[in-house]
Amino acid sequence: MKQTHIKDSLNRPLRDLRISVIDRCNFRCQYCMPAEIFGPDFVFLPKNELLSYEEIERLARIFVGLGVEKIRLTGGEPLLRRELPLLVEKLSQIEGLEDIGLTTNGVLLPKFATQLKAAGLKRVNISLDSLKDELFGEINGRNVGTGPVIKGIHAAKEAGLGVKINMVVKKGLNHEEVLPMAKFCKENSLQLRYIEYMDVGDTNGWKMDDVVTKKEIFQQLNEHYDLEPVDPDYFGEVAKRYRYTGTDIDVGFITSVSESFCSSCTRSRLSANGQLYTCLFNGEGHDIKSFIRSNVSDDDIVGYVTDIWNHRNDRYSDVRTDETRKNRKKLEMSYIGG
Incomplete structure (x- = not known):
């Protein structure tokens, strides 16, 4: 297929696709799959509700x-x-x-990292929100300590995969872990991404008071480390990055709450149940699964996706207010994966 480049109504190109391949997890993280909602009796999607590998490859x-x-x-x-x-x-x-990247909690990487690297995977983003076993167990909802995740980090590095650590920071929960995480990642030559606690979905009880902003985190880091800004690698790069002076190790911030980046968003998402979303905070998806299962041609799919993207005008983080949060249906993280 000849490559074309499509842009939306705000002149944002489509460059990045996130694909959620499954709606379940071996954790019940309170950020996206709180245990009180996603308990042992929760019914996950049957296999036929997921896009097949052939369908994912085609899309x-x-x-x-x-x-x-x-x-x-x-x-x-x-x-x-x-x-x-x-x-x-x-x-x-x-x-x-x-x-091609992968976002994971890292627990199964000792088993799969080498296979994934051989198959063509370039990098992994591994979620680790605390280095304290008890606190991390509370966050993941399964009382799993940090050991299995850290083993996964080492397995990914040994396999030759690029590794980034994702830390969601929530006030009153793990905000005191900001500096220990920076020290751990710097000593292990790991890129670190601090993620502001976001109002994704309707089940995590999000409140603005729980958000620790990039400014607050940066102030903590700057008291202990010399940091220099790093220019974006490409238009639409989400993380605001800094480098520890004299090293090639960087630390970044995902600031969708305090410093929105809607104007440069180039990302589209396929959910675990085959919906196409043009914004992480938009609960109104497009049923691409039913469309591609209706015996349509590739050209038909091109037209379908192009029409959706060309008419995209999402700017949720730019216009976030108490009213928009209350009145807007949002997508659960278990379906979309961030």
Whole structure:
């Protein structure tokens, strides 16, 4: 397929696709899958409600033809999807796709990291919100300590994968872990991403008072480390990055609450149940699964996606107020994976 580049109504190109391959996780993290909602009796999606690997590959080829350069596989916990390295291998053969990443809690990486690297995976983003076993167990809802995740981090590095650590910072919960996490990542040559606690979904009880902003985190770091700003690698790069002076180790901030980046968003998302979303905070998806299962051609799908993207005008973080939060249906993280 000849590659074209589509832009939305605000002149934002489509460059980045997130694909959630499964809606379940081996954690019950209070940020996205709180245990009181996603308990042992919660009914997850049956297999036929998920996009097949063949369907994902077909859509990925079409999206790359429309300008997508990066794909990240998410969940739930994507490593719970059977034979995930097979999907990575299929995607890695798509001409024009420059980068394939994976967001994971890291627990299963000792088993799969080498296979994933051989299949074509470039990097992993591993969630680690505390280095204290008891606190981390409270956050993940399964009383799992940090050991399995840290083993996963080392397995990914040994396999040759790039590794970033994602830390969601919530006031009153793990905000005192900001400096210990920085020290851990710097000593282990790991890129670190501090993520402001976001109002994604309707089940995590989000309040603005719980947000620790980039400014607050940066002030803590700047008291202990010399940091220098790093220029973005590309238009639409989400993280605001800094480098520890004299090193090639960087630390970044995802600031969708305090410093929105809607104007440069180049990302689209496929949910675990086959919905296409143009904004993480928009609960109104487009049922691409039913569309592609209705015997349509690739050209039909190109037209379908192009029409959706061309008419996109999402700016939720720019216009966030108490009223918009109350009145807007939002997508749960378990379906979309961030």
